[in-house]
Amino acid sequence: MSKHFFGDTGVLLGRSLRHITRSPDTIITTAIMPIAMMLMFVYVFGGAINIGSGTSYVNYMLPGILLITVASGIAYTAYRLFMDMQGGIFERFQSMPTARSSVLWAHVLTSLVANLVSLVVVMLVALLMGFRSSAGILAWLSVAGILILFTLALTWIAVIPGLSAKTMEGASAFSYPLIFLPFLSSAFVPTDTMPTVLRVFADNQPVTSIVNAVRALFAEQPVGNDIWIALGWCVGILVVAYAFAMNAYRRKIS
Amino acid sequence: MTTQQAPAIQVHGLEKAYKDLRVLRGVDFEVARGSIFALLGSNGAGKTTAVKILSTLLKPDAGTARVNGFDVATQAADVRESISLTGQFAAVDEILSGRENLVLVARLRHLRNPGRIADDLLARFSLTDAGGRKVATYSGGMRRRLDIAMSLIGDPPVIFLDEPTTGLDPQARIEVWQAVKELAANGTTVLLTTQYLDEAEQLADRIAILHEGRILVNGTLDELKRLLPPAKVEYVEKQPTLEDVFLSLVGTKA
Ligand SMILES: Nc1ncnc2c1ncn2[C@@H]1O[C@H](COP(=O)(O)OP(=O)(O)OP(=O)(O)O)[C@@H](O)[C@H]1O
Numbered sequence: 001m002s003k004h005f006f007g008d009t010g011v012l013l014g015r016s017l018r019h020i021t022r023s024p025d026t027i028i029t030t031a032i033m034p035i036a037m038m039l040m041f042v043y044v045f046g047g048a049i050n051i052g053s054g055t056s057y058v059n060y061m062l063p064g065i066l067l068i069t070v071a072s073g074i075a076y077t078a079y080r081l082f083m084d085m086q087g088g089i090f091e092r093f094q095s096m097p098t099a100r101s102s103v104l105w106a107h108v109l110t111s112l113v114a115n116l117v118s119l120v121v122v123m124l125v126a127l128l129m130g131f132r133s134s135a136g137i138l139a140w141l142s143v144a145g146i147l148i149l150f151t152l153a154l155t156w157i158a159v160i161p162g163l164s165a166k167t168m169e170g171a172s173a174f175s176y177p178l179i180f181l182p183f184l185s186s187a188f189v190p191t192d193t194m195p196t197v198l199r200v201f202a203d204n205q206p207v208t209s210i211v212n213a214v215r216a217l218f219a220e221q222p223v224g225n226d227i228w229i230a231l232g233w234c235v236g237i238l239v240v241a242y243a244f245a246m247n248a249y250r251r252k253i254s
Numbered sequence: 255m256t257t258q259q260a261p262a263i264q265v266h267g268l269e270k271a272y273k274d275l276r277v278l279r280g281v282d283f284e285v286a287r288g289s290i291f292a293l294l295g296s297n298g299a300g301k302t303t304a305v306k307i308l309s310t311l312l313k314p315d316a317g318t319a320r321v322n323g324f325d326v327a328t329q330a331a332d333v334r335e336s337i338s339l340t341g342q343f344a345a346v347d348e349i350l351s352g353r354e355n356l357v358l359v360a361r362l363r364h365l366r367n368p369g370r371i372a373d374d375l376l377a378r379f380s381l382t383d384a385g386g387r388k389v390a391t392y393s394g395g396m397r398r399r400l401d402i403a404m405s406l407i408g409d410p411p412v413i414f415l416d417e418p419t420t421g422l423d424p425q426a427r428i429e430v431w432q433a434v435k436e437l438a439a440n441g442t443t444v445l446l447t448t449q450y451l452d453e454a455e456q457l458a459d460r461i462a463i464l465h466e467g468r469i470l471v472n473g474t475l476d477e478l479k480r481l482l483p484p485a486k487v488e489y490v491e492k493q494p495t496l497e498d499v500f501l502s503l504v505g506t507k508a
């Protein structure tokens with residue numbers, strides 16, 4: 001690792017963050033879809049969905065909405081990276097006496113910051129819509145930790161098309177199935193009402209355990225095994241995506 | 255200087271193929287320190303490929319290349335300290351201002367006083383007034399000038415310019431030529447690629463023609479001219495060239 005790694009990453013992070021503050025629409029666009037879904041689910045379908053008594057529907061579905069927020073946010077991560085590749089500025093940076101991997105890490109950290117801002121925006125709207133939690137600081141920190149890990153895992157997935165896509169559409173299309181995944185989970189309806197095949201899939205895919213863990217943390221319920229399964233999925237996806245992204249990266253710079 | 259210095263660029267037996275397409279098939283040339291070397295070739299001849307190998311963006315399949323005494327394969331970091339690259343397509347950050355682009359590069363080259371470096375270069379390339387504007391609003395010529403200005407930051411001893419004047423109007427072209435001549439006068443080694451024969455005539459100390467993967471000829475302008483049978487002496491009225499007409503109507507500052 002170059003001795004300039006941290007300094008260079010900081011400079012490049014400043015650059016990408018400036019991109020975001022100059023086009024804040026990327027944050028708004030990221031937040032608007034999950035907010036619209038939240039409004040629709042709470043005020044249109046919510047009354048018809050039976051989640052059992054004890055919690056409001058906003059409380060029930062917020063964890064899934066937060067994951068959707070991240071899934072739609074990382075489309076911009078891929079987009080920003082893709083634009084750097086296209087514009088040749090990536091090559092300019094790579095031909096300079098700059099720590100080479102800083103270019104990638106700056107994008108990853110930017111993705112983290114942008115997604116956290118979107119998450120806060122969505123969270124504030126949820127509060128206006130009646131989301132309440134009396135969870136303690138430790139539970140909130142755990143939720144933040146899970147969301148950060150989830151964002152990093154999805155960010156490294158986004159790096160792959162960002163580096164290797166041929167078109168702009170290709171660079172962001174990968175996020176659609178990720179946005180869709182929460183619908184086939186316990187995010188909006190309990191899985192036990194689903195047909196068997198679907199239920200088996202829903203019970204065993206990453207979103208369900210992450211949603212259940214976050215939901216339990218917010219509701220001050222015991223998190224049980226879900227949190228370990230959730231962490232396992234996040235770390236697993238992170239490691240695999242990182243390996244593939246680094247492979248794509250190495251192909252680009254040699 | 256009394257001692258004979260090693261050439262700034264030494265290329266021996268360079269080969270590069272993209273899958274089955276053998277682009278470079280044994281390229282040899284040397285560039286003396288402080289000289290301007292023009293690499294001529296038609297579209298697809300492999301000029302950009304050669305420049306990318308020399309600037310450590312691509313690995314050759316065979317052969318060796320040394321830049322400023324460093325091997326591009328084994329001492330890539332030292333090579334990157336010694337060079338800067340102006341790629342075929344302007345590699346500037348569209349969302350940042352011209353000045354911010356320059357400051358960014360100065361920071362990434364770990365120089366002190368990035369702000370002053372930026373202001374000096376803006377003045378030198380007649381971009382002071384546009385310096386605070388987003389690059390997205392620049393004309394093609396302004397963008398190219400900024401691109402070249404970014405490459406001069408840190409005074410690297412070797413500069414690669416890949417088709418630096420393609421797409422520029424005649425006046426901007428002359429400005430770029432002027433900048434290149436100043437660089438060489440100050441001891442910088444310049445390797446430029448071009449498709450314009452007059453550009454090579456104007457600028458280059460030596461000219462090499464890359465054709466079908468090899469250097470077809472390599473010499474000074476006079477040496478190349480001597481390859482053809484001597485011109486017949488004819489008396490004709492000197493007609494102004496279209497370029498002369500254009501420049502006199504538009505009025506050059508020079
Ligand atoms: N990444 C790549 N993958 C496959 N083929 C490539 C790649 N890059 C270049 N080529 C091919 O290699 C050949 C040489 O390309 P190169 O860009 O080096 O030519 P050039 O001399 O710079 O041309 P131009 O004057 O058009 O810029 C071309 O036929 C091009 O299509």
Ligand SMILES: [Mg+2]
Pocket residue numbers: 301302303342416
């Ligand atoms: Mg080219």
